[in-house]
Amino acid sequence: MKNGPVFIKAAYKRKDTMIARFKHLIVALLSQLRIRNPIYFMKKKILRRVLMRKMLNSPVQELALIGAVNCKAIVENEVLDKWIKDYGLDLSNILPSEGNLAFPFFNEDVLKLLVDSKFSSILEGYFINMYGCRPVLQSIPYLVISYPNISHGSFDPKKNNFPAHWHTDYQSEFTVHVPLGEINSSCTHTVYAVDTHTSFFRPPSDPSKIKNIFKSFCGRGDAVMLDVDGWHHGHLEGSSPRLMVQFKFTKGNDLLNYPEQGITPKARMQIERTKNNIHTFDTIKRQLRKDMVFSQSISSQIPMLAVIEDNIKYYHDYI
Numbered sequence: 001m002k003n004g005p006v007f008i009k010a011a012y013k014r015k016d017t018m019i020a021r022f023k024h025l026i027v028a029l030l031s032q033l034r035i036r037n038p039i040y041f042m043k044k045k046i047l048r049r050v051l052m053r054k055m056l057n058s059p060v061q062e063l064a065l066i067g068a069v070n071c072k073a074i075v076e077n078e079v080l081d082k083w084i085k086d087y088g089l090d091l092s093n094i095l096p097s098e099g100n101l102a103f104p105f106f107n108e109d110v111l112k113l114l115v116d117s118k119f120s121s122i123l124e125g126y127f128i129n130m131y132g133c134r135p136v137l138q139s140i141p142y143l144v145i146s147y148p149n150i151s152h153g154s155f156d157p158k159k160n161n162f163p164a165h166w167h168t169d170y171q172s173e174f175t176v177h178v179p180l181g182e183i184n185s186s187c188t189h190t191v192y193a194v195d196t197h198t199s200f201f202r203p204p205s206d207p208s209k210i211k212n213i214f215k216s217f218c219g220r221g222d223a224v225m226l227d228v229d230g231w232h233h234g235h236l237e238g239s240s241p242r243l244m245v246q247f248k249f250t251k252g253n254d255l256l257n258y259p260e261q262g263i264t265p266k267a268r269m270q271i272e273r274t275k276n277n278i279h280t281f282d283t284i285k286r287q288l289r290k291d292m293v294f295s296q297s298i299s300s301q302i303p304m305l306a307v308i309e310d311n312i313k314y315y316h317d318y319i
C-alpha cells in the first residue's frame, strides 16, 4: 500500500508521455503531408454547407463559396481624397522600397466603416455563419503601401520584406483591403487560390499546381474581402504604388498585441523604412498625433475594437 500512490503516479506519467508522444507523432505526420487542423476545417466545411442552403445570391454566400469577394464602392471618393490630402499621400511623395511601408490608420471614417457599412455587415454575416461568432479586429488597421523596387521573379523571402510567397495566415484570420486608387496589373496585387479556405491542405510546394486564381483587381474605394485561411500571396509589380487600408480580423484568437519587450527588429526596420521612403512623413506624423487622441477616446467596451486600446502604443514608434 505504501508504494500505491507512487505506482499510480508513475503509471499516469507513462500514460501522459505515451499520449504526448502520440500527439507529437500525429502533428509531425500531418505537417509532413501538408495537412492542417482537420477538426477545424471539417467544422468549417459543414458550416459552409449549412450557409449555402440558407442564403441565396448574397455576397456572404459568394464569399463562402470562393473565399474572396470584391465588394464595390465602399468608401466614397470625397473620403478617399480627404485621406490623401490629410496624410500627404500623393504618389509622387513615395519611393520604391525593399518591403511594404505601413503606419496605423484609425480615424472617424475608419471607425464608421468598421461598425456601420456594407462591408461590416457582410463580414459579420460571414463570421456568424462560418464560426458562430462576431469578427474581432486582430490589430489596429494600417495604411499599407506596396511599391517594390524588385520584380516578382527576383523576390527572395529571406531578403525581401513582402508576403510574396504562397502562404496562409493565422487560423480564422480575415483580411479586408480598401485601396485608395485602382488596383490593376501595373501595381502589386494579392492573388488568392479559389476555394482553399476550407482545404485540409497547405499550399503545395509546386505553385504551378494552383490553377484557379482570384486576382484582387478592383476600383478605388472597393473592399476586397479575403478569408486568409485560404492560400494567397502578394504578386509584386512596381510600375505604380498600391496604397490601401488593411483590416485584419479573427474569431478573437491571436490578437496582435504590442509586445511587452518592445517591438521586434523587423518591425522597427519597417517603421524606419516607412519614415525614410515617404517624403511627406511629417504630414503623416501630424495626422497620427490627432489619430492617437481619437483612438484614446474609443471605448474598449466594443468587443470588436478591444485591441485598439493596446495598439495605441504603436503610435509612439511613429510620432
Ligand SMILES: [Fe+2]
Residues within 6 Å of the ligand: 163, 167, 168, 169, 228, 232
Ligand atoms: Fe497573408
